[in-house]
Amino acid sequence: MVADGKQIKIGLIIIGALMLLYGSPVTAQRNEGTITIRFTHSVQAAPLILDSGVYQNPFGEVYRVSKLKYYISNIKLKEYGKSLWLKNNYYLVDAADTASQQFSITVPAGKYESLEFMIGVDSMKNVSGAQSGALDPTKGMFWTWNSGYIFFKLEGNSTASTFVNQKIEYHIGGFAGAANALQAVNLAPPGNQTIIIHKNAVTTVYINTNVNALWKGSYDLKIATLPAMMTPGMVSKSIAENYKAMFSITNIAAD
Amino acid sequence: MKRVIILLLIFFIVAFTFISATHSLPGPKPHPLKLNIPPGWPKPAKDIFAGNPLTEEGFQLGKKLFYDGRLSKDGNFPCASCHQQFAAFATYDHDFSHGYNNLFTTRNAPPLFNLAWSPLLHWDGGINHIEVQPLAPLTAPNEMAENADSVLKKLRKDTAYVRLFKAAFGTPVINSQRMLKALAQFTGSMVSSNSKYDKVMRGEAKFTYAEDEGYKLFKAHCAHCHTEPLFTDFSFRNNGIDANDYLKDYGRMRITNDKNDSLKFKVPSLRNVALTFPYMHDGRLYSLGQVMEFYSTGININIPTLDSSLKKRVPMTNVQQNNLIYFLYTLTDTAFVKNPRFAQ
Numbered sequence: 144m145v146a147d148g149k150q151i152k153i154g155l156i157i158i159g160a161l162m163l164l165y166g167s168p169v170t171a172q173r174n175e176g177t178i179t180i181r182f183t184h185s186v187q188a189a190p191l192i193l194d195s196g197v198y199q200n201p202f203g204e205v206y207r208v209s210k211l212k213y214y215i216s217n218i219k220l221k222e223y224g225k226s227l228w229l230k231n232n233y234y235l236v237d238a239a240d241t242a243s244q245q246f247s248i249t250v251p252a253g254k255y256e257s258l259e260f261m262i263g264v265d266s267m268k269n270v271s272g273a274q275s276g277a278l279d280p281t282k283g284m285f286w287t288w289n290s291g292y293i294f295f296k297l298e299g300n301s302t303a304s305t306f307v308n309q310k311i312e313y314h315i316g317g318f319a320g321a322a323n324a325l326q327a328v329n330l331a332p333p334g335n336q337t338i339i340i341h342k343n344a345v346t347t348v349y350i351n352t353n354v355n356a357l358w359k360g361s362y363d364l365k366i367a368t369l370p371a372m373m374t375p376g377m378v379s380k381s382i383a384e385n386y387k388a389m390f391s392i393t394n395i396a397a398d
Numbered sequence: 399m400k401r402v403i404i405l406l407l408i409f410f411i412v413a414f415t416f417i418s419a420t421h422s423l424p425g426p427k428p429h430p431l432k433l434n435i436p437p438g439w440p441k442p443a444k445d446i447f448a449g450n451p452l453t454e455e456g457f458q459l460g461k462k463l464f465y466d467g468r469l470s471k472d473g474n475f476p477c478a479s480c481h482q483q484f485a486a487f488a489t490y491d492h493d494f495s496h497g498y499n500n501l502f503t504t505r506n507a508p509p510l511f512n513l514a515w516s517p518l519l520h521w522d523g524g525i526n527h528i529e530v531q532p533l534a535p536l537t538a539p540n541e542m543a544e545n546a547d548s549v550l551k552k553l554r555k556d557t558a559y560v561r562l563f564k565a566a567f568g569t570p571v572i573n574s575q576r577m578l579k580a581l582a583q584f585t586g587s588m589v590s591s592n593s594k595y596d597k598v599m600r601g602e603a604k605f606t607y608a609e610d611e612g613y614k615l616f617k618a619h620c621a622h623c624h625t626e627p628l629f630t631d632f633s634f635r636n637n638g639i640d641a642n643d644y645l646k647d648y649g650r651m652r653i654t655n656d657k658n659d660s661l662k663f664k665v666p667s668l669r670n671v672a673l674t675f676p677y678m679h680d681g682r683l684y685s686l687g688q689v690m691e692f693y694s695t696g697i698n699i700n701i702p703t704l705d706s707s708l709k710k711r712v713p714m715t716n717v718q719q720n721n722l723i724y725f726l727y728t729l730t731d732t733a734f735v736k737n738p739r740f741a742q
Contacts, residue, residue, distance in 0.1 A: 272449055272529030273578035280533055281546035281574045287533040289653050290526040322655075376655045 176340040206301035211238035219259040255338040263294030263325040266318040304370035317375025326387035360385035428453035436591035455566040460584025470542035486670035493681025498543035506681035511590035594728040612725025634662040638697025690719035
């Protein structure tokens with residue numbers, strides 16, 4: 144028996160249909176959209192300019208920033224009473240690297256009241272050996288002599304510093320016991336906005352990180368008294384409690 | 399119909415070759431290994447290989463890395479330069495080990511074996527997982543003085559490594575996680591359990607009179623810290639070694655910030671102790687004779703954190719000290735220090 148053109152065509156169409164079905168992204172069928180989170184950095188109202196920007200902290204101490212990096216993890220969207228846990232990804236935001244300041248997550252479409260995340264890395268990942276991706280311990284955010292992640296790193300210099308070359312260096316972290324410096328941040332949108340995610344669309348949430356929150360909160364971090372902090376402990380934890388107030392949602396934009 | 403079938407076949411063959419060309423297909427599966435837990439030993443408190451399945455290929459890759467000078471900045475300081483097999487992987491006859499740029503380490507290099515049982519590594523317990531341990535020597539300016547990115551670049555250029563990483567992990571990707579896991583497979587599978595002491599315990603050999611007397615002393619005065627069969631209970635204690643004025647190393651306190659931990663160090667295993675001189679975290683005692691004198695008369699009883707069991711020191715006659723040393727000699731595991739499996 145010889146196959147005619149029609150049979151071959153039908154055969155190919157069936158194969159094609161099967162392939163399409165198999166390879167098509169499942170998300171297209173679900174009621175899902177994308178949330179993009181974008182970080183900008185400032186000192187009060189002025190944009191943060193690494194190295195050259197000159198700023199003043201609430202104690203009148205003058206400083207510059209050469210490096211600012213921190214971990215964002217455990218992102219959740221809160222939906223009036225419920226909280227929706229998004230993939231437990233880890234993001235390393237680096238003020239010197241624009242690509243690191245933005246990331247997108249697929250989420251169920253809906254209306255959300257607030258956004259929650261952790262600054263730092265949960266204790267499990269601190270004790271489970273060599274990780275990869277953002278948690279690669281060779282990214283300069285891991286203490287090699289005292290295993291554990293640096294959650295937040297700010298380096299620069301200040302005329303108020305008594306440290307070598309007037310340096311300032313804050314490497315904050317610690318996951319164990321009372322000195323656990325992991326901080327939860329809960330951000331509501333400004334005014335009476337809500338975070339609305341539409342099906343197959345992108346909503347961008349702009350978060351500004353105001354460096355000056357680092358210095359003053361429940362703890363007074365004066366450069367003259369503490370130009371550097373590079374170990375976990377209760378002081379690090381107090382500094383972490385200050386910097387968790389750095390973040391605010393400045394705008395929400397749907398595309 | 400035949401033609402349809404032939405066409406379909408051709409289609410699948412083309413599709414398959416296309417897929418296999420674009421996705422680098424994993425090679426043959428690596429061969430699983432099991433950690434050798436000697437009969438009668440406790441199980442390790444945590445499974446260091448839980449996220450890092452031990453395989454022959456992973457072990458071999460780890461061994462190559464351990465002996466490779468390229469892991470250090472100038473090529474001269476592989477792990478093995480400080481961890482020498484004939485000294486049970488301690489640095490033979492050195493209080494401090496040589497590192498990059500004529501610098502020295504600030505602690506005595508401990509021997510490496512039975513690490514799978516050790517919940518925390520380093521003298522102060524600062525390292526919480528064997529996989530992240532190599533980051534410390536790799537990046538320390540007085541040890542290998544390197545950074546991981548530059549090491550990884552060197553490894554990626556070497557086709558032998560590309561092959562070994564693929565054999566161990568399925569794909570030829572070379573990253574820090576894989577390098578660290580492979581090193582952990584090598585160092586974590588070193589088990590020392592074949593000393594004369596072990597043979598006596600298994601009924602295959604007998605202690606001499608002096609060794610037996612020494613063993614009795616050991617059980618009475620030492621075993622509550624240097625606990626059998628690993629000869630350590632992995633706790634952090636002060637055994638009467640006072641602060642080194644020059645190094646100002648307060649041990650465990652650096653990690654916990656707790657002054658009750660001042661001058662406490664990890665109780666070292668005494669297996670292979672005849673090979674690991676000099677002794678203590680700063681290598682201040684050169685011989686087992688000096689160690690005996692120290693426990694007999696030298697313990698600094700004014701250290702507030704001194705372990706309560708040593709407050710009266712451990713006065714021993716010369717004969718007792720010698721017997722105890724004879725016992726410690728029975729902890730040497732010649733089969734381990736000569737085992738070709740761990741040799742370069």
